[in-house]
Amino acid sequence: MTPAVEVLDPGPLTLVEDLGRVGHLAVGVGRAGAADVGSYLLGNRLLGNATGTPSLEVTFGGLRLRAVGELLVCLTGAPAPAELDGRAAPHNALVRVRDGQVLSLGMPSAGLRTYVAVRGGFDVPPVLGSASSDTMSGLGPAPLAAGQVLEVGTRTESFPVLDAAGVADPRSGTVVLDVTPGPRHDWFADPAALASTTWTTSSRSDRRGIRLDGTPVERLLDRRDAELASEALVRGAIQVPPGGLPVLCLNDSPVTGGYPVIGVVTAACVDRAAQLQPGQPVRFAWR
Secondary structure, eight states, X not given: OOOEEEEEEEOSEEEEEOSOOTTOGGGTOOOOOOSSHHHHHHHHHHHTBOTTOOEEEEESSOEXXXXXXXXXXXXXESOOOEEETTEEEOSSSEEEEOTTOEEEXXXXXXXXXXXXXXXXXXXXXXXXXXXXXXXXXXXXXXXXXXXXXXXXXXXXXXXXXXXXOOOOOOOOSOEEEEEEEOTTGGGBSOTTHHHHSOEEEOTTOOSSEEXXXXXXXXXXXXXXXXXXXXXEOOTTEEEOOTTOOOEEEOTTSOSEXXXXXXXXXXXXXXXXXXXXXXXXXXXXXXX
């Protein structure tokens, strides 16, 4: 019998993600992939999985899975309360799940996205070299649905020797993100305002971008009605639409955009941004 998981409840949104579709931006195909790369990598590393093994990205908990055969599982990222047949299951540790047992995730106390990795990874057909779901383009597998069965693969290596797990730490309270000047930094009357404002994470945020509410960042007077040709976007770019409220681009953002990019969040801090909950305050620090 091939080991698998049966989806009893997918929660609000559960996606299959790996490291994404790297190398296709020039032809208009976005990266997708795990939003919090560090947490994704940690789970697969602890399990001894090969690089790029698909895992599940669970937004705001709610996932319930039944094991088909014996599994070795690891939970990382947002610390959602986890239960295995009603008994507490740890995060950032290996958990043996026996045939027929049910793994359930509650709502995380901090952070937004929890990663469920299994020894061998999930056996999902790749599209353009990746098994990742892209919520904007529709490439890759659809979001998980109740009744779906995902087979477990065989993409394993030897277990690593670890002194410490290097546990990711989703933050509660105000999160500070490091940002470097963007290519259109000089389009704004006071670029420093990006860092002097405490922003609030909008409930309209998703994997395409984190929308921020606060005092609008104003363009220079001679740039207020200026048009900007589409320019390339990268993960972590901060676009500022005409209304002045920033949008931090995540994994499923378009590959080009027509709004000026005031700054780019550093790679390590994009992982932290991917764990922001709606309503959570955010500040930027220029680097």
